Amino acid sequence: MLNKEITVKSEKIFEGKILNLRIDTVELENQKYAKREIVEHKGASAIIALTEKNEIILVRQYRKAVEDFLYELPAGIINLAEEPEECAARELREETGFEAKKITKVFEFYSSPGFSNEKVHLYMAEDLTYVSTKFDEDEFIEISTFSKEEARKMLETNSITDSKTLLGLLYWLNS
Numbered sequence: 001m002l003n004k005e006i007t008v009k010s011e012k013i014f015e016g017k018i019l020n021l022r023i024d025t026v027e028l029e030n031q032k033y034a035k036r037e038i039v040e041h042k043g044a045s046a047i048i049a050l051t052e053k054n055e056i057i058l059v060r061q062y063r064k065a066v067e068d069f070l071y072e073l074p075a076g077i078i079n080l081a082e083e084p085e086e087c088a089a090r091e092l093r094e095e096t097g098f099e100a101k102k103i104t105k106v107f108e109f110y111s112s113p114g115f116s117n118e119k120v121h122l123y124m125a126e127d128l129t130y131v132s133t134k135f136d137e138d139e140f141i142e143i144s145t146f147s148k149e150e151a152r153k154m155l156e157t158n159s160i161t162d163s164k165t166l167l168g169l170l171y172w173l174n175s
Helices: 084-096 148-156 163-173
Strands: 006-015 019-027 033-041 044-049 056-063 070-071 075-077 099-111 120-129 140-147
Touching: 006 140, 044 056, 044 084, 044 099, 044 163, 056 084, 056 163, 070 148, 070 163, 075 084, 084 099, 084 120, 099 163, 120 163
Parallel strands: 044 120
Antiparallel strands: 006 019, 019 033, 044 075, 056 070, 056 140, 099 120
8 A cells, every 4th residue: 555755844945936946855654754856836727729620729939948949739827816717718818819719628637746746727728719919028939720630740740749738639639
């Protein structure tokens, strides 16, 4: 039987705009102690946005952490006092310029639970109307649409490497 690790000490190392870092000392089931580096994250929402032609909208932007341009589902961090669905609608509008008449929760998942508590809430957005984009001042985004056939090819050629986007595409392709 697996036992829960008991936190005996927690030390905040860094507090940032989008994440915090702490080191927890935990007691293991064998009465030994270990250190756990934990990234605290506010959580995020991601959106499978479908056009009237049943094409998916992806954004492409440079990601410094991996030093590359990535295709991704529109997504963003949940603001203080904001519900995940509100975040999904806001990010869809800001990053793609579209508003959705119908937003449906698909599921939620932890992005990397080995070291982070980030939970991503995945939504499907349909019946879209274009209004206008409102990029953050540090965002430079290219917006594209892809058919199911094109999305499958992107998966087969490893053109999608972002986990939330992989999950979203696989869900859409198999629904």
